[in-house]
Amino acid sequence: MRLSLLLMVFGGSLAQSSVVPSWSVGGVTPDLPLILTAFIALRRGPEAGCLVGFAAGLLQDVTGGGLLGVQALSRALAGFAMGLLPGRLWVGHPLVQIPGLVLLTVAEGLVRFGLLQLLHFPASIGELLAHVILPQALYNGFLGAACVLAVELAQTLRGRHTWT
Amino acid sequence: MRFRRYALLLAVLLTSLFLLTVQTRGGGPTRAADLVALAITPVQSLLANAHRGALTAWHTFTDWKTVQSENMALRADNERLRVQSLQVRETDQENLRLRRLLALRDRMPLATLTGEIIGREGGGWARSLTVNRGRADGVAQQMPVIVPAGLVGRVAQVRSGASIVQLLNDPASTVGAVVQRTRTPGLVEGEPGGGVRFKFMARDGAGVVPGDLIVTSGLGTLFPKGIPVGRVTAIEDKGSALFHFAVLAPAVDAARVEEVLLLTGQSTQDIAGLFTPDG
Structure with missing residues (x-):
């Protein structure tokens, strides 16, 4: 199980830097590792969410060439927070999961901005929100919805095959 | 359980902050940054290679898709141009045939009627063509049917x-x-075999040789x-027989005829000069 999580994190980060850029719409690309982190956190709880977010963020920091630890920290927080929700909210329904993913993307972006501000990051929050965080949050929402539907379809098919 | 959960979060946060601190402070923490880089570089190199490989594979796939769609x-x-080319060629050939037929009709010193072939009978018992001209057009039995070749x-x-x-x-x-x-x-x-022969009296002076035109x-x-x-292609010499036979290559390839002229009028004039060898 841990191996599958590791492979998902590694595969998601690899895809983010290789395949995902070609899904760019108007210069906006989805954040696949964050989507993976959110779904893993919702299903496995805050510890798994935190570790997966940290690992995925660290890998993205490494591949992105920025400061090591920024995305690791923001994603670990995001994974942890997302993992706490199942006990407090009814998160099994896609209509909760998708807006949750959009909000998580925005929150993670704000945390990352806050951390970078401590390190004298020059861009303004308004521009970042308008051109990066919100468009990516919407894109993540759409891609997350597609992922949820795909997972549910796979589970339905698996159920059909195993009823005998 | 809850303590373990928050302890994990704290550990992750501290690790991240440590990494950030190591990188942002100049001088002293260089060794720590080097240690981080030492641990990270192989992973980074691996990721970069995998990234490059995935990109290459992805570009190969997209190129292949593009080439495939362009190919289709x-x-x-x-295919469309080939069909158009065939249609144009067909129209050209029909145009040429009709021009030759009309030119022959204009040269003819007798009344003619153009007709189009609408059916063929090619069995050994009878060889015939069906022309789309009948009684209503003034066609009568025994009327000669010609094309520019003969x-x-x-x-x-x-x-x-x-x-x-x-047919002949x-x-x-x-x-x-x-x-x-x-x-x-x-x-x-x-x-019966589909050939045509010229039967003539074998007497001195007949002098028929291959290549002679029969009219x-x-x-x-x-x-x-x-x-x-x-045109004579061979002579069948029967020795002392009264008649000899010359094998002919017909002037007209009936299998390829599509339009004809029916000679509705009469003429005693020799019209051999109106026909051209190539039709």
Whole structure:
């Protein structure tokens, strides 16, 4: 199980830097590792969410060439927070999961901005929100919805095959 | 359980902050940054290689998709153009045939009627064409049927809207003819095998040789004089027999005829000069 999580994190980060850029719409690309982190956190709880977010963020920091630890920290927080929700909210329904993913993307972006501000990051929050965080949050929402539907379809098919 | 959860979060946060601190502070923490880089660099190198490989694979795939779709579009274009080219060629050939036919009609010193072939009978018992001209158009039995290359045959049956043309190579077909060069008279007969032969009296001076052109004799009132019938390809010498036979290559390839002229008028003039060897 841990191996599958590791492979998902590694595969998601690899895809983010290789395949995902070609899904760019108007210069906006989805954040696949964050989507993976959110779904893993919702299903496995805050510890798994935190570790997966940290690992995925660290890998993205490494591949992105920025400061090591920024995305690791923001994603670990995001994974942890997302993992706490199942006990407090009814998160099994896609209509909760998708807006949750959009909000998580925005929150993670704000945390990352806050951390970078401590390190004298020059861009303004308004521009970042308008051109990066919100468009990516919407894109993540759409891609997350597609992922949820795909997972549910796979589970339905698996159920059909195993009823005998 | 809850303590473990928050302890994990704290550990992760501290690790991240440590990494950030190591990188942002100058001087002292260089060794720690080097240690981080030492641990991270192989992973980074691995990721970079995998990234490059994935990118190459992805670009190969997208290129392949593009080439495949372009290939399909080009194949469709090619197919469409080939069909268009065939249509144009067909129209050109029809145009040429009709021009030749109309030119012959204009040169003819007798009344003619153009017709289009709408049916063919090619079995060994009878060889005929069906023309879309019949009784209503003034067609009568025994009318000669020609094309720019020569004689096709004669009208054997007339119906209300169509006529049956007996071809030269029909086994029952007989046409009075002469060798154009020597004026040796004879009969052109169809053969059951589909060939045509010229039957002539084997006497001194007949002098028929391969390559001679056989034309209609004009004797009788059926065919005007001088319509090309065929060219001698071989002589069947029967020794002392009264008649010899010359094998003919018909002037007209009936299998390829699509439009014809029906000679509705009569003429005693030799019209051999109106026909051209290439039709």
